Amino acid sequence: MLHCLINKISIVVRTNVFSKLPHIISGSVGVQLGRDARRTFSLSFSVRCSRPAVGGGHGSMFRLSDYDCVGFDLDHTLLRYRISELVSLEYEVMAKFLVAERGYDADHLLRPFGADAVDFLQKGLVLDFERGNVLQLARGGAISKASHGTLPMTDGEVCACYGEEKCWEVASLFHRDPLSTWNGPLTQRMRALLDYFDAPASVAFGRIVDSLDARAGCVVGRYNVWPDILDSLGYMFGREQFAVNGGDYFPALKRNPEKYIHKCSAKVVNWLREIKRSKVVFMVTGSNVDFASFTAQYCLGENWRDLFDIVVCYARKPGFFTGNRPFLRLEGIQEKDELASDKLQFGNMYSQGNWQDLYSLFVAKTGKEQPKCVYFGDNLIQDVYTPKKLELCDIVAVVEELLANHSSEFRHPDTAVLASHLWGPYLRGSSPTIWTEIVHQYAKLCISDLGVLAQQPLDIAFSCIDTLNPNLCSGYHISEHLEEN
Ligand SMILES: [Mg+2]
DSSP states (O other), rough: OEOOOTTTTEEEEEEOOOSSSOOOOOOOOEEOOTTOOOOOOOOEEEEEEEOOOOOOOOOSSSEEEGEEEEEEEEETBBOBOOOOHHHHHOOOOOOOHHHHOOOHHHHHHHHHOHHHHHHOOOOOOEEETTTTEEEEEBSSSOEEEEEEEEEEEEEHHHHHTTTTTTTTHHHHHHHGGGGGGTTGGGGGGGHHHHTTTTHHHHHHHHHHHHHHHHHHTTTOOOOOHHHHHHHHHHHOOOTEEETTTOOHHHHHHHHOOHHHHHHHHOOOOOOOOHHHHEEEHHHHHHHOOOHHHHHHHHOOTTTTTGSSSSSEESTTTTHHHOOOOOOOOOOOOEEEEOOOOOGGTOOOOEEOOOOOHHHHHHHHHHOSSOOEEEEEHHHHHHHHIIIHHHSEEEEEEEEOOHHSSSSSSSOOOOOOHHTTTTTSSSSSSSSSBBHHHHHHHHHEEEEEEEEHHHHHHHHHHOOOTTTTTTOOOTTTTTOOOOOOO
């Protein structure tokens, strides 16, 4: 990987080298930098096979042109949020709720969401409810770092709490089978904060534990605060709240979408159009139809529906992939009757549903017995682990944090949130996390954003993640900059 910094020079290079070898390595090199330019980028080659790739990207290369159906998650995948503003708003709503409705300590909860809080936050942290601890899990499931409340724990304290191996049995179960903690009794013991909708809960959790210890004048040792935090998340994100302007979160986004949501770049929108010319394009989002329509229209434009053959809202992943919940017909934003799989039609939006029925539709529409599907998503359990574990489709993981830990001159505006000094890198670094392991095992590619692919023809081959070599970094593709309209 080469990093370039050239003042007032613009270079575009397309090159083919090693053309006499079985594989042609081709790359696009662009440098457009100036003293006032915000853009620099690292040189990242794509590798084009000189012979047709094995279908479905089952070799070491990934080509979008090998797939029949291309699916996308919406939030944090197609739709990039202004994450600093987003988490600040979320924390504020949660904290106010927890003080006003649950009587928690205002001095702790209503402290500004400042640099210390931002650094304490990281996607993928795990809460140990009973002990009041916040954990980062390493590859293998052991605890790599921990805090009690917001106070970092020493190695000795972690060992005293969880044993010399730093293994918490619940985290080990989560590591073996992440879905084992999704429903059932383990949901009473831990929660992995998987995206920037619930990540600020670690700060609320930590501050409440701090406040209870402070009030007691000692480490209380056993806590039962998660049900209240869960209620605050329900208050904020309950799907009925968007329509009634409740919960403070949706009203803020409605009032001021430009503060919280990036518009998708024309490059990505055009790329979606191009894919749809030859393939099925679908969206499966967890957002309710009203919120999804609002954000998608803001992000992708008035005619966003035309970009997709079919849109599934309130999909309730990972259950969408694991279960057989029926699709529901929508009338406006109202869910109506259940639909059999043979009643699904392209051009429509549906609520809930399941992968098997959706796939049956793809079979019918493509005329292929086993159409090959790829799904792009950011949530490493809902979008990456689950569908791939069940071998339903191939996965491209979208991990925006790659841009914050990237050593290029480009500085992501939300670096403070995306990269924590306290916890270290979310994904890649000297101490790989459990999330590194999941990406490595279940994703074909790990990209910083869709712009990585959108600037390439559909038949360009990208090097895949090598699942057999966890230390190799092939398959990670990082944009040189971020674009938006
Ligand atoms: Mg998402």
